[in-house]
Amino acid sequence: MTALFALATSLLWGLADFGGGLLTRRLPALTVVVVSQAVAVVVLGAIVVATGGWTEWGPQLWFAVGAGLVGPAAMLAFYKALALGPMGVVSPLGSLGVVVPVGVGLLLGERPGVPQFAGIAVAVVGIVLAGGPELRGAPVQRQAVLLTLVAAFGFGGVMALIAEASSSLTGLFLALFVQRVTNVATGGAALFVSVKRGGRALPEGSGVHVIWAAVPALAFVGLADVAANGTYSVAAQNGPVTVAAVLASVYPVVTALAARLVLKERLRGVQAAGAGLALVGTVLLAS
Numbered sequence: 149m150t151a152l153f154a155l156a157t158s159l160l161w162g163l164a165d166f167g168g169g170l171l172t173r174r175l176p177a178l179t180v181v182v183v184s185q186a187v188a189v190v191v192l193g194a195i196v197v198a199t200g201g202w203t204e205w206g207p208q209l210w211f212a213v214g215a216g217l218v219g220p221a222a223m224l225a226f227y228k229a230l231a232l233g234p235m236g237v238v239s240p241l242g243s244l245g246v247v248v249p250v251g252v253g254l255l256l257g258e259r260p261g262v263p264q265f266a267g268i269a270v271a272v273v274g275i276v277l278a279g280g281p282e283l284r285g286a287p288v289q290r291q292a293v294l295l296t297l298v299a300a301f302g303f304g305g306v307m308a309l310i311a312e313a314s315s316s317l318t319g320l321f322l323a324l325f326v327q328r329v330t331n332v333a334t335g336g337a338a339l340f341v342s343v344k345r346g347g348r349a350l351p352e353g354s355g356v357h358v359i360w361a362a363v364p365a366l367a368f369v370g371l372a373d374v375a376a377n378g379t380y381s382v383a384a385q386n387g388p389v390t391v392a393a394v395l396a397s398v399y400p401v402v403t404a405l406a407a408r409l410v411l412k413e414r415l416r417g418v419q420a421a422g423a424g425l426a427l428v429g430t431v432l433l434a435s
Contacts, residue, residue: 150387153379154395155430160376162402163236165242166410167401169230171362177227178342179349181220182335183359184370192325208391212323214304215377216330219340222302224434229295241296246272246397248304249311253389260390263432266395268394271429275400277422292340293376299392307393311384324374394413394429401426 171180196202228241250268260268313323343349350358359366376396383392401423 149384150392151395152390153383153386153399157260157380157383157396158377158399159402160372160379161396161399163374163406164355164369165226165230165399166404166406167365168227170368171365172227172231175351175358176348177224177231177239177428178335178339178347179359180227180366180369181223182332182339183219184362184366184373185331185335186370187363187367188370188374189325189328189332192321192328192374195321196325199321200319201318201322201325204314204316204322206319208313208315209326210320211309212326213330215309216327217334218302218305218309219327220331220335221342222299222306224335224338225295225302230291230298232292232295239258239406241276241293242300242303242400244272244297245274245300245302245304245307246275246393248301249307249384249393252388253393256389258388258390264388264391267429267432268390269429270432271394271398271426274422274427275397275420275424275428280390301330306377307384307396310381311389311392314383320378323381324377327377328374347373383428398426398430 167185168180172182229242310327313327314320340350350356376399380392380396385397401410404423
């Protein structure tokens with residue numbers, strides 16, 4: 149169950165990142181974050197009401213609040229990085245944040261076996277190589293790398309926090325709802341400050357109709373991200389966090405493949421090798 153839900157997380161996060169990267173090429177990144185998460189709030193609110201999830205209210209929800217505070221900053225940095233460089237280069241670096249939940253798992257006493265330790269090492273190396281990251285080049289490329297590393301550790305923090313925010317399915321719905329409400333509040337405040345300082349909430353020369361036209365894509369990004377957080381929480385609660393976190397971090401391979409199929413971004417040799425290593429690491433971990 150851990151492997152299944154963690155790999156589902158990778159698929160959902162990979163597609164959400166691809167969609168978010170495309171949207172930030174047409175809309176301001178902060179607007180993408182706020183609107184996509186607002187759609188998720190509406191859907192999750194309805195689910196919480198329908199399932200009676202509000203009865204699970206408790207102090208563990210502070211973990212969800214923490215995830216909601218860290219998430220928007222990490223997402224904004226990552227979307228900006230995706231808009232600056234090829235998705236197949238930027239996305240794999242975002243997976244380096246996996247060291248956060250893996251480190252937490254080890255500190256809490258988890259001790260994977262030798263094959264699993266080997267799987268962790270092979271998978272992480274493969275995930276990074278899958279994007280063929282280029283640390284040299286134009287200043288824009290260096291900025292994209294820096295933003296991605298900031299985002300990576302933010303994502304790792306969210307993974308560690310959301311795994312502790314609930315202990316039941318209805319509690320998970322409530323935790324995700326609280327996380328998203330915090331996301332919207334934090335991101336909305338940042339957007340307000342940005343506009344006050346001369347930034348733009350919409351592309352220059354465009355009106356609100358641009359947002360309405362993008363609502364289906366924004367909804368997909370927001371809901372896929374929510375679903376990924378949910379499947380990861382289930383994976384982490386039903387098996388070793390060290391295994392769940394690494395398998396869930398294979399999502400850059402999904403993003404790179406989506407960029408190859410849709411945007412025709414060419415996969416270099418190092419990327420193909422990295423994808424192969426990630427697959428080998430996944431098999432070792434799932435075993």
